[in-house]
Amino acid sequence: ATPVSIMAGVGRGAQAGGLIKNAEALERLERIDALVVDKTGTLTEGRPEAVAVAPAPGFAEAEALRLAAGLERPGQHPLAEAVVRAAGKRGLDVPAVEGFDAPAGRGVTGAVEGRRVAVGNARLTAGLGVDAAPLAAGAERLRGEGATAFSVAVDGRPAGIVAVADPVKGTTPAALAGLAEEGVRVAVLTGDNRTTAEAVAKRLGIAEVAAEVLPEDKRRAAGRLKAGGRRVAVAGDGVNDAPALAAADAGIAMGTGTDVATGGAGVTLLGGDLTGIVRARRLPRAAMRNIR
Ligand code: ADP
Numbered sequence: 001a002t003p004v005s006i007m008a009g010v011g012r013g014a015q016a017g018g019l020i021k022n023a024e025a026l027e028r029l030e031r032i033d034a035l036v037v038d039k040t041g042t043l044t045e046g047r048p049e050a051v052a053v054a055p056a057p058g059f060a061e062a063e064a065l066r067l068a069a070g071l072e073r074p075g076q077h078p079l080a081e082a083v084v085r086a087a088g089k090r091g092l093d094v095p096a097v098e099g100f101d102a103p104a105g106r107g108v109t110g111a112v113e114g115r116r117v118a119v120g121n122a123r124l125t126a127g128l129g130v131d132a133a134p135l136a137a138g139a140e141r142l143r144g145e146g147a148t149a150f151s152v153a154v155d156g157r158p159a160g161i162v163a164v165a166d167p168v169k170g171t172t173p174a175a176l177a178g179l180a181e182e183g184v185r186v187a188v189l190t191g192d193n194r195t196t197a198e199a200v201a202k203r204l205g206i207a208e209v210a211a212e213v214l215p216e217d218k219r220r221a222a223g224r225l226k227a228g229g230r231r232v233a234v235a236g237d238g239v240n241d242a243p244a245l246a247a248a249d250a251g252i253a254m255g256t257g258t259d260v261a262t263g264g265a266g267v268t269l270l271g272g273d274l275t276g277i278v279r280a281r282r283l284p285r286a287a288m289r290n291i292r
């Protein structure tokens with residue numbers, strides 16, 4: 001596209017609420033032929049709600065949720081907020097935590113009421129030597145429905161499963177259809193469990209899924225696609241996604257971007273949803289037609 005048509009496109013991009021700041025960003029988006037998307041907050045709303053708490057034998061549901069919420073309260077992860085909200089809704093008194101830690105891509109650990117509490121995925125519980133096997137069947141069933149299910153462990157024993165549902169954005173199916181028309185191949189890359197990721201991808205007709213990816217490995221996965229000769233965009237909304245966004249041919253920060261390093265060269269802030277990418281690609285061409 002010529003500089004004139006691109007600049008016209010930028011004006012409209014801003015009008016369309018796309019927040020695309022410069023011509024270079026639009027050019028990069030025009031050239032991509034592969035898009036790697038984070039599931040949470042990109043395909044989905046990113047506002048998960050707790051849908052089930054399944055206690056382990058010997059634990060009351062409210063007790064597992066209360067301790068989990070105490071541990072999660074200082075955290076900023078959307079899953080943490082869902083757990084705290086669920087406890088609030090049930091009128092539970094949420095206790096304080098000491099020695100809070102949040103290992104990226106795994107979950108949270110700390111001491112609540114003098115007990116060692118951990119909330120997170122299989123990587124976290126396995127690393128702590130917790131036998132999550134008694135909870136596995138229930139968790140897998142919930143994941144098969146697209147929910148994110150993670151474990152609560154207390155003093156090294158499984159205390160329960162919390163399942164949260166994060167609805168697919170209403171705009172996602174149309175955005176994916178538009179990207180397919182544009183010839184952009186889409187792959188999902190997520191830190192979430194494989195069963196959950198595959199259930200959501202299947203519902204959306206996305207064949208390529210990489211699940212249980214650690215934040216530091218998202219960058220490498222984007223790099224591999226690039227090395228395969230593709231022009232790769234990476235879209236994500238989490239702090240953890242910043243390195244992958246920076247490594248892509250085009251990095252796309254979703255949402256408000258306040259929690260993402262958007263300053264990096266080649267990272268574009270896109271409000272709301274993936275339809276912005278389709279619109280951005282079509283705008284310069286539409287502008288070009290207008291000029292001619
Ligand atoms: P995503 O790729 O969806 O952004 P993350 O890398 O943030 O995922 O987290 C990966 C997984 O680690 C989550 O699906 C969840 O199982 C677990 N996890 C991370 N943070 C938390 C938390 N605060 N509470 C419970 N589980 C967590």
Ligand code: MG
Nearest residue numbers: 040237238240
């Ligand atoms: Mg994330």
